[in-house]
Amino acid sequence: MKNMFVVLAAVLMMATPATAAEHAHGGGEDLMHLHDTPVIPDKQTEYKDKLQYGFRDKKAELTRKNGYFLDQAGNKVRLSDYRGKLVLMDFIYSDCKHGICQYLNKKMNFVAGKHKDRLGKDLVLVSLSFDDRDTPATLAAFAANWEKDPAKWAYLSGLPGDIVETCREYGIAVRWIEEEGFFEHTVRTVLIGRDGKVVKTYRGRDYKMQEAVDDIANLLAGKPPTPRQ
Numbered sequence: 001m002k003n004m005f006v007v008l009a010a011v012l013m014m015a016t017p018a019t020a021a022e023h024a025h026g027g028g029e030d031l032m033h034l035h036d037t038p039v040i041p042d043k044q045t046e047y048k049d050k051l052q053y054g055f056r057d058k059k060a061e062l063t064r065k066n067g068y069f070l071d072q073a074g075n076k077v078r079l080s081d082y083r084g085k086l087v088l089m090d091f092i093y094s095d096c097k098h099g100i101c102q103y104l105n106k107k108m109n110f111v112a113g114k115h116k117d118r119l120g121k122d123l124v125l126v127s128l129s130f131d132d133r134d135t136p137a138t139l140a141a142f143a144a145n146w147e148k149d150p151a152k153w154a155y156l157s158g159l160p161g162d163i164v165e166t167c168r169e170y171g172i173a174v175r176w177i178e179e180e181g182f183f184e185h186t187v188r189t190v191l192i193g194r195d196g197k198v199v200k201t202y203r204g205r206d207y208k209m210q211e212a213v214d215d216i217a218n219l220l221a222g223k224p225p226t227p228r229q
Contacts, residue, residue, distance in 0.1 A: 053164045054175040055132040065161035069128070071150040072140040079126075079166065080196065086123045086219055087192040088112075088212065091172050093131035094142035097182050100205055101142075104189065107209050109146055112153065114213045115220075120152035122220055128156045130163050130174045130185060170198070191215055191225070200225050 053062065068076045079087075090108060092101035108125050115123050125147070129139060139155035140148075147153035167174060172186045189202040191212065200215055202208075215225035 051173040060160040069156035069158040089126040094138040125153040
């Protein structure tokens with residue numbers, strides 16, 4: 001019982017405004033590796049300022065920024081470069097041992113396949129790494145089984161300061177668990193409109209791929225996304 005309360009306390013520190021069902025293990029976790037403990041949504045409007053960020057390098061300079069990321073080909077990329085296109089973005093890292101990042105990318109790949117004629121033209125996939133050790137080379141290896149053209153699917157790495165700034169913007173919490181050798185992190189995929197604003201958020205690993213496919217089809221046709229069920 002004591003251990004359960006300890007876990008619950010840790011979860012509450014990283015809670016984001018989502019329903020408890022979105023956090024339930026196996027049912028589409030929003031925070032990985034927190035077992036079956038339900039999460040009470042954080043009702044504070046400034047919740048993003050309370051998100052935790054813990055990197056492998058304990059001395060990571062969170063304020064140090066380049067203002068850009070590097071894709072798997074080593075090109076400098078700013079998210080603003082994608083303005084005018086739809087962006088489907090998830091948050092991953094190459095040394096993902098629990099498989100959730102690979103699973104998320106399988107879902108991204110499915111969505112891309114349904115819109116392959118628009119990929120790189122009107123639609124771009126982005127997988128942003130929150131691991132301070134990731135490099136273009138490690139992400140290129142991670143991306144080997146997927147679309148390799150960074151103009152269609154960009155895998156981005158960067159300095160901790162840039163990672164934190166972007167993760168905070170999209171409500172992503174990150175914490176390196178040294179004793180376990182993995183990242184505890186928010187599982188979330190976002191759909192960004194041509195104007196750079198979030199159109200829809202898909203929480204957890206088990207979001208409906210067809211919903212994302214339909215949302216993109218609607219936006220490409222100048223229609224609003226499908227209502228959330």
